[in-house]
Amino acid sequence: MRDRYLDFVNSSFGAGVARSIGLPRPEVLRRHRADRPEFGGMAAIGAGPSPALFDALIDVLQSVGMTGVAHESARGWLPLANEHGAMSGRFEPQAPDANASDRVEALIFDGTGIADSTELTKLYGFFHDGIRSVAKSGRIIVLGRPPETCGSPHAWTAQRALEGMARSLGKEARHGITSNLLQVAEGASFEGALRFFLSPRSAYVSGQVVRIEAAPFVKPADWSKPLSGKRAIVTGAARGIGASIAAVLAALGAHVIGLDVPAAKDALDQTMLGIEDASPSGGVHAALLADIGAPEAPAELAAALDALGGIDIVVHNAGITRDRTIAKMTQAAWDSVIDINLSAQERIDDVLLAQNVLHDCGRIIGVSSISGIAGNLGQTNYATSKAGVIGRVASMERVLQPRGITINAVAPGFIETQMTARIPLGIREAGRRMNSMSQGGQPVDVAETIGWLASPASAGISGQLVRVCGQSLIGA
Structure with a gap:
């Protein structure tokens, strides 16, 4: 989704208009x-x-x-x-x-x-x-x-x-x-x-x-490809932020397995083919179809990954929204959001860790949200699930430390996606402007941050939350 105001005030004509009437002029980020x-x-x-x-x-x-x-x-x-x-x-x-x-x-x-x-x-x-x-x-x-x-x-x-x-x-x-x-x-x-x-x-x-923190430091042989030889799985990889995460991890050298629900098969295939085309000399990337909320999903996922030789990086990006105020929300809407956004992560990681499918010195990265920090009207279920992701990261740090595995989360703010494009104009503009950058972020901003946390050079960073929000005023 394009920010037409940002485009306008940074055009030759729009810049002059902005100066003459004192409109704010957000910078086009490098x-x-x-x-x-x-x-x-x-x-x-x-x-x-x-x-x-x-x-x-x-x-x-x-x-x-x-x-x-x-x-x-x-x-x-x-x-x-x-x-x-x-x-x-x-x-x-x-x-x-x-x-x-x-x-x-x-x-x-x-x-x-x-x-x-x-x-x-x-x-x-x-x-x-x-x-x-x-x-x-x-x-x-x-x-x-x-x-x-x-x-x-x-x-x-x-x-x-x-x-x-x-x-x-x-x-x-x-x-x-x-x-x-x-x-x-x-x-x-x-x-x-x-x-x-x-x-x-x-x-x-x-x-x-x-x-x-002090931790064994592994300096990448090539800083432009720090994930070379690593295998990563990204849930919810068919579109939006998930697709961008998969593409960035691949560009950083990882062999990427993109996972999404069967209904997203065409979009997931297209995403993974696009990654293959962008890195023809890289490793083989794969698409995997599964409903992570299904009871059998963790065991089936562990078996599929074990057959590939295990996994080094797990990115829990898949998530859903079922927005309603708590008084109007159904039990099914509450349960489904908590299950997909939070409980499924716990179930999957429990199996991957118990069966040693996730390698020692691996990386687990969850995608939380500003809503998990500040809450949001009509999103009690979503905010609860995303706050739980933050708590899970903090609680698992010491559990994973003996194996050298790090666990962190990112919290996106207003990111330009198909989902935010459906937000009413006034609320959308407020979300874009209420940060130090006076603009929304791009899916690649979230992906690049995850790529950094996934690197072997980030061994000393664990149990932490990094906001990708342009320093949002919400939850500050």
């Missing part, structure tokens, strides 16, 4: 394209006292081809960059009317050493100087520590304060700029997360806090 470089340009580096991640940060910037330029707060950056043989320089703040070519692609602040609220002044100095220097569709990334791991109440307090800064910057920056906080535990690798949040793949993910 998303990943295979024919364009994923990284490049400069990243301005700032820091609080005793930053702990400079060495790793220099290595990542070198590997993606970005140049780090040091703000005055990052006093140790330049000599360390020289030791690494990295190109660097000093950051010069840009005037609001500076040329686009002079702007930085990212602001990165290492706040891992902030141990007292008085040291938060370093945040002000860096972002006060730098916020106007970020290019359109640029990135703001704050690096901190998980507060609960800090050694003193003062440090815990200061590290928790970073969250308010990162979220607020996402609302102030505009121009398609995202802002996120990575809480990096001591000994944890954050390369996979940093690459994702620096890249166009994270175009619609903003205002998020991601905790990264």
Whole structure:
């Protein structure tokens, strides 16, 4: 579904009209394209006292081809960059009317050493100087520590304060700029997360806090194909978000099994054939028909996947809606939504785990919703099921940890799909505009986030929810 207002205000004529009468002009977001470089340009580096991640940060910037330029707060950056043989320089703040070519692609602040609220002044100095220097569709990334791991109440307090800064910057920056906080535990690798949040793949993910724990880090041989050799299953893959997830996982190198109900056979076949055509040199992808709500479905699915050699990635995307206010909702409408959206996930995973069909170091990713966070009028059943997905992810983290399996969820906001196209115009427009990007997301935004969580490089991320909502005001 197209956003005609976004198209209009970014056309030559529409841009002039928007300026003359003061209409808001959402930015056309820069998303990943295979024919364009994923990284490049400069990243301005700032820091609080005793930053702990400079060495790793220099290595990542070198590997993606970005140049780090040091703000005055990052006093140790330049000599360390020289030791690494990295190109660097000093950051010069840009005037609001500076040329686009002079702007930085990212602001990165290492706040891992902030141990007292008085040291938060370093945040002000860096972002006060730098916020106007970020290019359109640029990135703001704050690096901190998980507060609960800090050694003193003062440090815990200061590290928790970073969250308010990162979220607020996402609302102030505009121009398609995202802002996120990575809480990096001591000994944890954050390369996979940093690459994702620096890249166009994270175009619609903003205002998020991601905790990264120490875990065995498997560096992909090819960062453009981190899922090479992995086998993934995506439920509800025939259309919309599910079809996009299947396509992105395949593009990242996975062998994808798309699953949907028998009634969606034609659409599912078309989706999987499209994936084959887009990656003729890749592995064999397959379509699988099943009703995941059927009592026999988990055992039959486990047997089919076991016959293929098992599975590495499970994406629970299938879901239904049966909207009514609770007073008018039938028991059947309640039961069917809870069963498909939540209980079926539990039944399937229980069998896949018990029979070791899901390999060690595998990935389970559920698709929740903003409705599961904030609730929604006429969707008590849907919101309950999606909140349950969030609870399931949190509750299963420690259960799966001994096998190295991670479990996470994404929560889409307003995504341009056939389903949202049926929403009445006024409500649809409110859903599109009530976020920091002032626009709806695309199915690929959800898919790219799942692709990142499915990567071997995301081993330190588990039990978490990542919203793909353009920093929606709903549930904030």
